[in-house]
Amino acid sequence: MDLSTLVNRQIRLAQRPKGLPGPECWQRTEEPVSAPQEGGVLFQNLALSLDPAMRGWMNEGKSYIPPVEIGAVMRAGGIGRVIASANPGFAVGDLVSGGSGVQDYCLVPGDQVKRTGLVKIDPRMGSITQWLNVLGMPGMTGYWGLMDIGQPKAGETVVVSGAAGAVGQTVGQIAKIKGCRVVGIAGGPEKCNWVVQELGFDACIDYKSGSVKDGLKQHCPNGVDIYFDNVGGEILDAVLARINRKARIIICGAISQYNNTDGMVGPKNYLSLLVNRARMEGMVVFDYAPRYLEAIVEMAGYLKDGRMKSKEDVVRGTVDDFPATLLKLFRGENFGKLVLQLAD
Amino acid sequence: MDLSTLVNRQIRLAQRPKGLPGPECWQRTEEPVSAPQEGGVLFQNLALSLDPAMRGWMNEGKSYIPPVEIGAVMRAGGIGRVIASANPGFAVGDLVSGGSGVQDYCLVPGDQVKRTGLVKIDPRMGSITQWLNVLGMPGMTGYWGLMDIGQPKAGETVVVSGAAGAVGQTVGQIAKIKGCRVVGIAGGPEKCNWVVQELGFDACIDYKSGSVKDGLKQHCPNGVDIYFDNVGGEILDAVLARINRKARIIICGAISQYNNTDGMVGPKNYLSLLVNRARMEGMVVFDYAPRYLEAIVEMAGYLKDGRMKSKEDVVRGTVDDFPATLLKLFRGENFGKLVLQLAD
Numbered sequence: 001m002d003l004s005t006l007v008n009r010q011i012r013l014a015q016r017p018k019g020l021p022g023p024e025c026w027q028r029t030e031e032p033v034s035a036p037q038e039g040g041v042l043f044q045n046l047a048l049s050l051d052p053a054m055r056g057w058m059n060e061g062k063s064y065i066p067p068v069e070i071g072a073v074m075r076a077g078g079i080g081r082v083i084a085s086a087n088p089g090f091a092v093g094d095l096v097s098g099g100s101g102v103q104d105y106c107l108v109p110g111d112q113v114k115r116t117g118l119v120k121i122d123p124r125m126g127s128i129t130q131w132l133n134v135l136g137m138p139g140m141t142g143y144w145g146l147m148d149i150g151q152p153k154a155g156e157t158v159v160v161s162g163a164a165g166a167v168g169q170t171v172g173q174i175a176k177i178k179g180c181r182v183v184g185i186a187g188g189p190e191k192c193n194w195v196v197q198e199l200g201f202d203a204c205i206d207y208k209s210g211s212v213k214d215g216l217k218q219h220c221p222n223g224v225d226i227y228f229d230n231v232g233g234e235i236l237d238a239v240l241a242r243i244n245r246k247a248r249i250i251i252c253g254a255i256s257q258y259n260n261t262d263g264m265v266g267p268k269n270y271l272s273l274l275v276n277r278a279r280m281e282g283m284v285v286f287d288y289a290p291r292y293l294e295a296i297v298e299m300a301g302y303l304k305d306g307r308m309k310s311k312e313d314v315v316r317g318t319v320d321d322f323p324a325t326l327l328k329l330f331r332g333e334n335f336g337k338l339v340l341q342l343a344d
Numbered sequence: 345m346d347l348s349t350l351v352n353r354q355i356r357l358a359q360r361p362k363g364l365p366g367p368e369c370w371q372r373t374e375e376p377v378s379a380p381q382e383g384g385v386l387f388q389n390l391a392l393s394l395d396p397a398m399r400g401w402m403n404e405g406k407s408y409i410p411p412v413e414i415g416a417v418m419r420a421g422g423i424g425r426v427i428a429s430a431n432p433g434f435a436v437g438d439l440v441s442g443g444s445g446v447q448d449y450c451l452v453p454g455d456q457v458k459r460t461g462l463v464k465i466d467p468r469m470g471s472i473t474q475w476l477n478v479l480g481m482p483g484m485t486g487y488w489g490l491m492d493i494g495q496p497k498a499g500e501t502v503v504v505s506g507a508a509g510a511v512g513q514t515v516g517q518i519a520k521i522k523g524c525r526v527v528g529i530a531g532g533p534e535k536c537n538w539v540v541q542e543l544g545f546d547a548c549i550d551y552k553s554g555s556v557k558d559g560l561k562q563h564c565p566n567g568v569d570i571y572f573d574n575v576g577g578e579i580l581d582a583v584l585a586r587i588n589r590k591a592r593i594i595i596c597g598a599i600s601q602y603n604n605t606d607g608m609v610g611p612k613n614y615l616s617l618l619v620n621r622a623r624m625e626g627m628v629v630f631d632y633a634p635r636y637l638e639a640i641v642e643m644a645g646y647l648k649d650g651r652m653k654s655k656e657d658v659v660r661g662t663v664d665d666f667p668a669t670l671l672k673l674f675r676g677e678n679f680g681k682l683v684l685q686l687a688d
Contacts, residue, residue, distance in 0.1 A: 064619045237610070251618045266581070266610030274595045274626030275408045282618030 001083050001092075003042070006033040009319045010103040013068045017058055019261040020330055025058070026074075026323045036086040039110020041118060043080030045100045047314075049132040050076070050326050050338040051166070052230070055258040064284045074102040074322070077137055079121065079128045081343075087113060095121050097131055102322045104342065117289065125300040129312040133166050133337035134303065135296050137285055142170030142228070143295040144288040145250045149281050150226040154179030157220050159239055162230035163204055164191035164311070166337035167252060170299070171228045172201050173308045180226070183219045185212060185235060187332045194335075198309055212238040226250070232257045233265060240269035247278040259330055311336030318342060345427050345436075347386070350377040353663050354447040357412045361402055363605040364674055369402070370418075370667045380430045383454020385462060387424030389444045391658075393476040394420070394670055394682040395510070396574070399602040408628045418446040418666070421481055423465065423472045425687075431457060439465050441475055446666045448686065461633065469644040473656040477510050477681035478647065479640050481629055486514030486572070487639040488632040489594045493625050494570040498523030501564050503583055506574035507548055508535035508655070510681035511596060514643070515572045516545050517652045524570070527563045529556060529579060531676045538679075542653055556582040570594070576601045577609060584613035591622040603674055655680030662686060 007030050014027040036042045057068050057075050068075050078100025082090050087110065090096065098118035100106050108118050126135045133139060145167075152158060158175040162168040163184025172182045172195060184195045184204035192204035205215030212235050216224065223244035229236050232254025243249070257264050273280055288295075302308035313334040315325045321340060328334045351374050358371035380386045401412050401419050412419050422444025426434050431454065434440065442462035444450050452462050470479045477483060489511075496502060502519040506512040507528025516526045516539060528539045528548035536548035549559030556579050560568065567588035573580050576598025587593070601608050617624060632639075646652035657678040659669045665684060672678045 062619070232615075251615070253618070254615055257615075264612040264615065266612040266614050268608040268610040270610050270614070270624070271576075271595070271598055271601075271608065271626070273624060274597070274628065275406070277626050277628055277631060279623055279625040280614070280617060281623040282615070282621050284618065284621055287621060 003033045003035055003084060006105060007031075008033050008103055008105045010073045010101070011319050011322050012073050013058060013070055015070065016060055017055075019259045020327060021055065021058060021323070023323055027071075028320065033105050034107065035084055036107060037110060038086050039113060040086050041082055041090045041096070041108045041113060042084040043082045043096050043098070043106055043108075044343060045078045045080045045104055045106060046341065046343045047128050047132060048076045048078040048100055048102060048322070048340045048342065049136060050322075050329060050340055051137070052253055052255045052258065052329055054326060055330070064286070076100050076102045077132070078106075079131050080106060086110070089113075090118075090120065095123055095128070097121050097136065102319050104319060125296070126303055129314055129337070129339050129341070130303065130310050132339055133312050134170050134299050134308065134310040138166030138337055139170045139299060140288060140292050140295055141252060141283075141285040142167040143174055143299065144285065144291065145252050145283045146171050146174055146226070146228060148288070149250045149283050150228065150248050152178050152180050152226055155181070156225035157181045157183065157222055158226040158228065159183045159185065159216070159220065159224050160228040160230070161185040161235050162255065163195045163201065164335060165230065167230055168228070169195065169199060169311060169336070173199055173302070174299075175226070176200050177302065177307060183216070185215075185231075191335055194311070207235060213241065216242045228252060229254070231255050232267075236267045237269045240267055240272040243272055243276050243278050245276050245278070247276055249278065249280040251280055251282040255330065312339050313337065314339045314341050316341045347377045347379055347428060350449060351375075352377050352447055352449045354417045354445070355663050355666050356417050357402060357414055359414065360404055361399075363603045364671060365399065365402060365667070367667055371415075372664065377449050378451065379428055380451060381454060383431050383457060385426055385431050385434045385440070385452045385457060386428040387426045387440050387442070387450055387452075388687060389422045389424045389448055389450060390685065390687045391472050391476060392420045392422040392444055392446060392666070392684045392686065393480060394666075394673060394684055395481070396597055396599045396602065396673055398670060399674070408630070420444050420446045421476070422450075423475050424450060430454070433457075434462075434464065439467055439472070441465050441480065446663050448663060469640070470647055473658055473681070473683050473685070474647065474654050476683055477656050478514050478643050478652065478654040482510030482681055483514045483643060484632060484636050484639055485596060485627070485629040486511040487518055487643065488629065488635065489596050489627045490515050490518055490570070490572060492632070493594045493627050494572065494592050496522050496524050496570055499525070500569035501525045501527065501566055502570040502572065503527045503529065503560070503564065503568050504572040504574070505529040505579050506599065507539045507545065508679060509574065511574055512572070513539065513543060513655060513680070517543050517646070518643075519570070520544050521646065521651060527560070529559075529575075535679055538655070551579060557585065560586045567591075572596060573598070575599050576611075580611045581613045584611055584616040587616055587620050587622050589620050589622070591620055593622065593624040595624055595626040599674065656683050657681065658683045658685050660685045
């Protein structure tokens with residue numbers, strides 16, 4: 001391939017957002033594409049993963065990974081196809097999962113291949129979009145958060161917020177497979193019906209119509225043993241009021257709070273942890289990297305035998321569609337794992 | 345003893361408080377004293393334990409134990425001397441620890457002796473007030489919360505709020521004995537000096553003069569591995585901002601919040617749990633009842649050999665002094681474990 005004809009369109013962080021990230025936060029640039037040097041790999045981005053965590057990466061300050069620097073290409077995981085390789089582990093045409101960035105092409109220098117977690121993926125185990133969903137970071141997050149922090153036992157009641165989202169669909173389906181009662185929380189009847197009818201959740205509470213508190217009372221008659229929290233805010237408080245003794249709350253995210261301009265709101269019912277000898281614990285998926293393959297193999301099997309389904313909300317477009325598409329997440333408009341597909 | 349000459353003065357809950365419990369919450373009654381029936385024990389209260397948890401017991405609604413009913417004698421743990429017994433396990437003159445109630449005499453029916461945890465205590469292991477402090481519920485709370493939930497390792501940094509209080513002094517001293525760096529948080533220079541100079545804490549932050557945040561920065565240069573929280577509120581948030589990876593936060597109480605009339609405030613920095621893969625876990629001391637003796641034996645040894653000290657704030661008086669004395673707790677006026685001593 002003649003790389004000199006290629007133009008790499010990129011979306012860079014122009015300024016840190018206050019509240020929702022508007023167009024002023026982004027800068028569009030173009031660069032030529034250069035060939036990989038010894039050990040390096042060049043791939044074309046086929047699909048980018050759009051995640052709530054991106055909002056956190058845009059903030060200044062200490063977190064579980066460094067913030068995206070002003071002027072840097074926006075960080076994004078993605079699936080790509082290798083178009084040039086100076087690394088014996090990767091051949092032209094291979095499908096890879098890696099730290100794509102919001103751009104058309106990603107050049108990974110030799111010393112960064114391992115560090116950034118560039119790996120080949122097997123298209124027979126799942127589609128490109130499934131590799132960003134159940135078989136990707138959200139799936140790993142849901143699987144390991146539930147299994148390692150939550151430690152579900154058959155017969156327990158598991159509640160998961162963002163139930164129709166990328167992490168939520170994995171959590172709920174795995175919990176069902178492990179023999180739990182599963183109650184989702186999602187926005188709108190379409191998502192709620194889908195997680196019940198298609199994914200087999202026992203119930204799903206529509207937080208947009210009616211009270212989550214009442215829904216929990218109705219659908220969790222034996223209380224809540226595990227809560228997988230993707231949203232924070234009032235929903236976290238409502239679940240805290242219904243937890244059982246020795247309950248485990250997995251803190252995975254707090255999408256309801258990320259764009260609050262007047263500061264985070266903490267869970268006012270947190271003393272329910274005391275009364276119930278319960279635990280609230282945070283998790284970061286990267287810690288489980290050495291064990292990703294276990295979960296991928298298990299879940300690819302479930303996808304194949306139909307015990308597990310996945311849903312992606314695929315927006316087809318270019319990197320220029322990234323800023324607007326990202327906002328769908330924070331408005332709860334995506335239905336399933338949000339993916340920006342750039343090429344086939 | 346002629347029981348018919350005795351009058352049992354009692355303080356009963358007249359109404360549930362809003363905010364600080366004022367005199368309108370209490371009712372003073374007198375009753376004759378009757379002899380114990382088969383299996384029962386009658387003891388005279390020598391000293392009552394006054395604890396922040398009492399405020400919670402006065403509220404309506406589900407908690408780790410039922411609320412004190414309106415019209416019932418106020419619940420209180422205490423140390424007493426048996427004055428009549430129909431139980432072969434207890435002899436007149438024995439010192440006992442049990443569910444005394446705020447009254448002069450406590451009659452425990454035969455079927456309640458086990459259920460209420462009435463036990464003989466050995467005055468050679470500690471004084472009456474120490475049996476309400478390090479060797480009593482606060483000591484058990486501090487010991488088991490730190491050891492079982494906190495799981496301290498030598499070299500780790502342990503922070504404890506309410507450091508000069510009953511639970512805090514146990515937590516800090518045990519953590520020192522286990523080889524940790526210990527930083528207390530307390531109100532006023534007198535308490536802070538005492539925990540450093542007398543109890544051997546490495547430092548103590550005076551939350552009444554200056555910022556807890558700055559104090560933590562100064563005295564926890566390697567971050568915080570374990571935080572034993574007795575206070576909640578802004579101090580919990582300040583510590584959350586300084587925790588290390590895999591930190592453990594023991595939620596034992598939230599005295600800063602108990603009398604809030606406009607509702608609890610949750611920890612707005614709770615997402616630090618996520619970033620740091622940390623855990624916040626509640627504990628209730630009663631769960632450790634089968635293991636109390638282990639801790640009592642260990643700590644009585646430390647008291648004897650001088651590795652541990654204890655401080656009680658002993659108010660001498662009658663049950664009529666209970667309402668005003670209790671308020672000392674919520675104003676932070678007690679220095680050490682608050683005890684109302686009724687007799688010798």
